[in-house]
Amino acid sequence: MPYAHDRVRAIVWHEDALELLDQRRLPGETDYQRLTTAAEVAQAIRDMVVRGAPAIGIAAAYGVVLAAKARHAENPNCWRILMVADLAQLAAARPTAVNLVWALRRMERVMAEAGGAPVERFLAEARAIHAEDLAANRRMGELGAALLGERGAVLTHCNTGSLATGGYGTALGVIRRGYEQGSIERVYADETRPWLQGARLTAWELVQDEIPVTLLADGAAAALLRQGEVRWAIVGADRVAANGDVANKIGTYHLAVAARYHGVKFMVVAPTSTMDMSIASGAEIPIEQRAAEELLTLGGQPVAAVGAEVWNPSFDITPAVLVDALVTERGVVLAPDAEKMARLMAEAG
Ligand code: MRU
Numbered sequence: 001m002p003y004a005h006d007r008v009r010a011i012v013w014h015e016d017a018l019e020l021l022d023q024r025r026l027p028g029e030t031d032y033q034r035l036t037t038a039a040e041v042a043q044a045i046r047d048m049v050v051r052g053a054p055a056i057g058i059a060a061a062y063g064v065v066l067a068a069k070a071r072h073a074e075n076p077n078c079w080r081i082l083m084v085a086d087l088a089q090l091a092a093a094r095p096t097a098v099n100l101v102w103a104l105r106r107m108e109r110v111m112a113e114a115g116g117a118p119v120e121r122f123l124a125e126a127r128a129i130h131a132e133d134l135a136a137n138r139r140m141g142e143l144g145a146a147l148l149g150e151r152g153a154v155l156t157h158c159n160t161g162s163l164a165t166g167g168y169g170t171a172l173g174v175i176r177r178g179y180e181q182g183s184i185e186r187v188y189a190d191e192t193r194p195w196l197q198g199a200r201l202t203a204w205e206l207v208q209d210e211i212p213v214t215l216l217a218d219g220a221a222a223a224l225l226r227q228g229e230v231r232w233a234i235v236g237a238d239r240v241a242a243n244g245d246v247a248n249k250i251g252t253y254h255l256a257v258a259a260r261y262h263g264v265k266f267m268v269v270a271p272t273s274t275m276d277m278s279i280a281s282g283a284e285i286p287i288e289q290r291a292a293e294e295l296l297t298l299g300g301q302p303v304a305a306v307g308a309e310v311w312n313p314s315f316d317i318t319p320a321v322l323v324d325a326l327v328t329e330r331g332v333v334l335a336p337d338a339e340k341m342a343r344l345m346a347e348a349g
Pocket residue numbers: 051052053054097157158159160161164165169170171197235236237238248249250314
């Protein structure tokens with residue numbers, strides 16, 4: 001079986017409803033939420049029932065299907081106008097990952113074209129977005145794994161796996177493929193404070209796939225890289241600017257700095273749906289600020305001094321100059337810059 005190392009699906013369309021694996025409850029519980037309205041999908045994205053850049057785009061696309069169904073039933077003559085508010089609500093759910101608005105734009109094009117009975121047409125487009133993401137991940141898995149070289153360990157940050165995508169994963173897809181082909185013997189996973197995507201989700205996916213995984217506190221990454229065992233740091237992205245700057249989970253930037261300092265290669269794996277050529281550099285990427293409670297509490301228990309203020313950005317920007325390889329489904333860009341990005345995206349059509 002070619003893709004033995006990929007057993008989880010976070011997003012399922014089933015009997016006219018969207019079923020999302022509730023990622024807030026992993027790894028303890030594997031519960032699927034059944035959603036039947038666009039408002040519920042927007043809420044699920046906001047609350048991180050579903051998270052990860054490609055996954056929130058796919059979920060939003062299915063949210064548009066639910067909106068079309070409800071609005072067309074409500075008024076078959078002006079369903080398009082009624083849907084505008086649903087699209088706006090979905091677009092506002094989270095600000096940093098551009099895949100969300102990318103997917104909504106694709107669904108909007110269907111809105112312009114679809115005739116009398118539009119729901120099937122919307123569903124076909126959402127399914128296409130979902131299937132294309134899975135195919136892109138498998139292609140990136142091949143392309144990224146081909147760069148790995150000599151057998152060794154890799155370090156990853158956050159969760160970029162089947163849970164964060166339509167399946168297989170971006171950075172975790174490269175890791176799955178690299179392990180399968182024998183270039184990776186161990187995966188180090190940053191725990192990824194404060195939401196613990198590394199500890200709760202990445203480690204869970206890797207343990208299920210029987211890929212050896214060692215967890216570390218985010219602050220231990222530089223010390224690990226200094227030891228010389230890790231050959232590549234491999235991460236995903238929420239948005240890549242026209243000059244190759246990368247927005248990804250908070251902690252990615254200091255990992256890239258430490259990797260460069262220690263001579264460890266830094267790979268970003270992201271589909272072209274994550275590229276935002278409308279912005280010149282990472283300075284223009286909106287960074288989501290999340291609730292203070294994420295730092296003040298742990299598992300619902302207070303852990304910080306009462307009265308402390310909190311700065312809790314969910315993402316940071318890694319300058320393109322720290323990226324050795326950007327892996328997309330259209331090809332690999334070594335040392336990305338504005339010119340190479342423009343060439344890649346022109347080829348992408
Ligand atoms: O806040 P999250 O969990 O949605 O953040 C996810 C990340 O930062 C991932 O690294 C990124 O979306 C790439 S997922 C393939």
